[in-house]
Amino acid sequence: MQGNTSIRENLIWQVEAGIDECIAEAPIDRFAETATKVAERATQQSAQPAEQQGSAKPGVRSRTPEAIAGRQAPTPPTSQNSAPERAVQSAVAAAGAAKSIAELRAAVEAFEDCALKKTAMNTVFADGNPEAKIMFVGEAPGADEDRKGLPFIGASGQFLDQMLASIGLDRTNYYITNVVFWRPPGNRNPTTGEIAACLPFVERHIELVDPEILVLLGGPASKTLLGMKEGITKIRGQWFDYATAGLSRPVQAMPLYHPAYLLRSPAHKRDAWRDLLEIKQKLS
Numbered sequence: 001m002q003g004n005t006s007i008r009e010n011l012i013w014q015v016e017a018g019i020d021e022c023i024a025e026a027p028i029d030r031f032a033e034t035a036t037k038v039a040e041r042a043t044q045q046s047a048q049p050a051e052q053q054g055s056a057k058p059g060v061r062s063r064t065p066e067a068i069a070g071r072q073a074p075t076p077p078t079s080q081n082s083a084p085e086r087a088v089q090s091a092v093a094a095a096g097a098a099k100s101i102a103e104l105r106a107a108v109e110a111f112e113d114c115a116l117k118k119t120a121m122n123t124v125f126a127d128g129n130p131e132a133k134i135m136f137v138g139e140a141p142g143a144d145e146d147r148k149g150l151p152f153i154g155a156s157g158q159f160l161d162q163m164l165a166s167i168g169l170d171r172t173n174y175y176i177t178n179v180v181f182w183r184p185p186g187n188r189n190p191t192t193g194e195i196a197a198c199l200p201f202v203e204r205h206i207e208l209v210d211p212e213i214l215v216l217l218g219g220p221a222s223k224t225l226l227g228m229k230e231g232i233t234k235i236r237g238q239w240f241d242y243a244t245a246g247l248s249r250p251v252q253a254m255p256l257y258h259p260a261y262l263l264r265s266p267a268h269k270r271d272a273w274r275d276l277l278e279i280k281q282k283l284s
Contacts, residue, residue, distance in 0.1 A: 218258030
């Protein structure tokens with residue numbers, strides 16, 4: 001009996017920590033993996049000429065719309081680029097080569113440089129009508145979305161459908177995606193590197209859809225695509241111009257509370273209703 005109690009308590013702890021799915025049939029010693037990679041990196045660095053050591057610049061460059069507007073062709077990946085840099089460069093090349101949404105979907109599904117893909121069940125690309133006037137961009141897929149391969153079909157997605165139905169919208173007349181295409185384990189927030197690896201595809205996605213109105217659901221999506229530091233409570237309900245080099249004209253963009261946040265904080269539903277009426281007026 002005591003053993004069963006211990007197992008139950010351990011399972012409860014794992015669920016509360018966000019470990020709600022098995023992603024492999026056998027455990028993996030990540031500490032051993034890290035130690036091996038560190039040893040390999042040290043060996044490679046010691047084999048380089050002294051003048052070459054220290055020349056690599058880790059991190060990813062800014063991917064804000066202002067930076068994108070004047071970007072140049074990406075530098076081909078080299079052995080001296082860090083993994084995040086190589087991931088972004090690879091994504092820029094793959095996204096830029098896509099001439100249609102179908103080609104972009106295929107490029108995303110073939111992309112292997114975002115770590116989230118290794119733990120996800122499915123790629124969650126988009127849903128709705130790609131020829132619609134209005135496009136929504138959220139943060140990341142959840143467990144339901146990961147199982148089905150479609151964005152916003154869980155509790156928050158169903159609530160979003162109800163919100164948009166109140167202004168005459170359904171998935172036949174709007175289009176929806178996220179800033180990352182794979183579920184972060186345990187529904188944690190995606191990291192800066194994971195977002196950076198997906199962002200070239202998201203930007204190209206918006207360019208190919210070419211909507212009249214872009215609605216950014218929640219703070220992470222708003223900050224990522226608008227390049228702003230302010231929180232969602234300060235920028236929601238306001239109109240901004242979203243522009244990239246591949247758009248023929250700026251798109252009017254509005255940050256909106258994420259439906260998951262509204263389910264947790266119903267007091268903000270009144271503000272969201274005002275914002276929806278503003279979107280409805282802009283559409284008409």
